[in-house]
Amino acid sequence: MKVFTVARLKPGETKITIEKNQLRILDKSYEFDVILDEQTQQDELYVGLNIGQLLEQFKNGISQVVFCYGQTGSGKTYTVNQLIPMILPQILESKFEISFSVLQIYNEKILDMLYKQQLKLRYKNNEFVPENLTKFICHSQEELVKLYNKANKNRIINSHQLNDFSSRSHCIYTFHGQTTDLQCEFNIVDLAGSERLNQTKVQQIQESVEINKSLFYLRQVIQNLADKVQQIPYRQSKLTSLLKKSLNGKSNVVMVICLNPSDDNLLQCQQSAQYGVKARQIILQPEQQQDDQQRQIRELKQQIVNLEQQLKIAQNTIKSLKQNQQNQLVQQQQNSIQMEQINQINNLLGQNKKLRDQMQHINEQNFALSQLNHQMQNENQDLRDKINIFEEIISEDLKKNKDPFRKDWVELFQGEGSNYLEIIINKLQYYKQLQVKYNNEKILLNPIHQTVKNSRNQRSFSIGKREFKF
Ligand SMILES: Nc1ncnc2c1ncn2[C@@H]1O[C@H](COP(=O)(O)OP(=O)(O)OP(=O)(O)O)[C@@H](O)[C@H]1O
Numbered sequence: 001m002k003v004f005t006v007a008r009l010k011p012g013e014t015k016i017t018i019e020k021n022q023l024r025i026l027d028k029s030y031e032f033d034v035i036l037d038e039q040t041q042q043d044e045l046y047v048g049l050n051i052g053q054l055l056e057q058f059k060n061g062i063s064q065v066v067f068c069y070g071q072t073g074s075g076k077t078y079t080v081n082q083l084i085p086m087i088l089p090q091i092l093e094s095k096f097e098i099s100f101s102v103l104q105i106y107n108e109k110i111l112d113m114l115y116k117q118q119l120k121l122r123y124k125n126n127e128f129v130p131e132n133l134t135k136f137i138c139h140s141q142e143e144l145v146k147l148y149n150k151a152n153k154n155r156i157i158n159s160h161q162l163n164d165f166s167s168r169s170h171c172i173y174t175f176h177g178q179t180t181d182l183q184c185e186f187n188i189v190d191l192a193g194s195e196r197l198n199q200t201k202v203q204q205i206q207e208s209v210e211i212n213k214s215l216f217y218l219r220q221v222i223q224n225l226a227d228k229v230q231q232i233p234y235r236q237s238k239l240t241s242l243l244k245k246s247l248n249g250k251s252n253v254v255m256v257i258c259l260n261p262s263d264d265n266l267l268q269c270q271q272s273a274q275y276g277v278k279a280r281q282i283i284l285q286p287e288q289q290q291d292d293q294q295r296q297i298r299e300l301k302q303q304i305v306n307l308e309q310q311l312k313i314a315q316n317t318i319k320s321l322k323q324n325q326q327n328q329l330v331q332q333q334q335n336s337i338q339m340e341q342i343n344q345i346n347n348l349l350g351q352n353k354k355l356r357d358q359m360q361h362i363n364e365q366n367f368a369l370s371q372l373n374h375q376m377q378n379e380n381q382d383l384r385d386k387i388n389i390f391e392e393i394i395s396e397d398l399k400k401n402k403d404p405f406r407k408d409w410v411e412l413f414q415g416e417g418s419n420y421l422e423i424i425i426n427k428l429q430y431y432k433q434l435q436v437k438y439n440n441e442k443i444l445l446n447p448i449h450q451t452v453k454n455s456r457n458q459r460s461f462s463i464g465k466r467e468f469k470f
Contacts, residue, residue: 003253004033005280006049007273010075011038014261016269023273026266030273032257033280042082049254051086057252058177058186059094061288065187065246069275070258071268072193079256080190084173088144091186096177099135100144102151105238106169107210113151113171121241128234128241135176148173168192170214170239181298184289187246191215191239194268214239219275221247226281252286255279 007023007030009016017024018035034048046052054064066083068076092098102113110119115134122131138144155171175186192211214237221240224232225247234244246253257276259269 001252001284001286003255003279003282003284004050005276006034006036006254006256007032007276008036008040008045008048008075008079008256008258009038010073010078010258010260012260012262014038015263015266016259016261025270025273028270028273030270030277031280032276038261042086045079045082046086049083049256051083054186054252054254055087055090057286058091058175058184059096061177061179061182061184062286063184063186063246063251063289064254065185065189065243065251066254066256067189067191068256068258069191070193070272071260071265074193074258074260074265074272076190076193076256076258079258080171080173080188083188084148085145087175087186087188088141088148091175092138092141092144094177096179096182096184097137099137099176099178100147101133101135101174101176102147102171103130103133103174103242104155104169104171105214105242108214108238110238110242111154111169113154114147116154121238127245130242168211170211172242182288185246185251187251189243189246191218194272213237218243219278222275222279222282225249226278228283247282249282249284250287250289251284253279253282253284 009018015026018037019029021032021035023030023032023035034050036045036048040048049066054066058064068079070076100114103119104111104113110121110130111117112119112130112132112134114136117132119130119133122129136143136147138147151171151173155169170192171190173188173190177184177186192215194212194215217233217236217240220236221232221234221243232244232247234240234247245251255276257272259265259272261269
């Protein structure tokens, strides 16, 4: 897509001829997309400039810029004045919030036409922006008309030799469209007239020098854009700086070449037409402009949402960690209680084992004791039997007056003594020892009483109820 170029002829006698979209000026031909002759009416201007389509594109967020270029008195302001009233009612019929601003560049100074103040140019986000430019938000056509008239009233107009109502400044009318995420502009640029210096009064020379200088730089920018030169010298003038965003290829551009076709202006017409032809070579790729500020706000808002979500997750994590910590504490307490219980159980088991060992030992002792008891009882019984036998024998012997210490008794207790008395004493000692060993338990039925010595140094002992003295 290229810059759309339109040639518009001001009414008047002329030698310029039109063949389809070719303009013949003197010996040269110039091709345009559309040529509007001197008879063109306002509605035909609307169609010729394709305004309906420009407005549609604007409503889709694509910026538009219409330049009116030409020598002084060629009908630039006339064209702009026809154009803007046709745009006003329709531009409000969009999804955008519309605000309106007007600025002019006069002697390289930028002036706010709605607030009458000089503005500074600031380089921001790769663009030149007039600082503090007044933008009035408009909701009705009447508001827009009022502002438009106010701006025109403030515009610096000077009478000079060539045009009694010549505008000596470049003027940029801008409709700003803004949605939450898109911003676009519809710019109408009424350039100051190019003229030859020798045709101007001396006191207006400074104005003309500045105008011609800025138009020269604009021509240079357009030449470089057409030739696809990498470095475009936008910074050389306020005009080219401000038009950078319109000419950077992302906006749709319409160039209206206004021609005053009278005979003494034919060379000027050739220069202007040549300018249009050059502009027609510029390649454009119009696209929607994201509102960087809004985009940043949106991104920041999204970041806030993300951070809030992360915060929530972190809070939940902390909560569950605390819960876990508490659970762990409870678990630890339970574990220590369980450990204590286990230790107690182990202690009890240890004690139990000791007790069982003791029990086992006691059982073994009991078993040994019962065996010993059994053995003692047997021995006791044996002894009783022997004592009974002794008693019988002794009583028999006593009856028969026989010596009770007979040798045959000793045979009965073989190995336990050499005589009856020794045998009895040994047995008594043995039973004593057993009594001491087994805690004086009366496990023995001791029928034999201890021997004692009497005053006559007689020893006696008793067996059962009997007493023996010797
Ligand atoms: N198409 C047209 N039909 C009728 N009159 C026109 C037309 N174009 C321009 N004129 C008249 O020509 C005169 C100069 O036009 P205009 O002021 O628009 O020129 P200009 O290019 O803006 O000049 P300057 O650059 O000096 O401001 C005005 O009186 C205007 O009414």
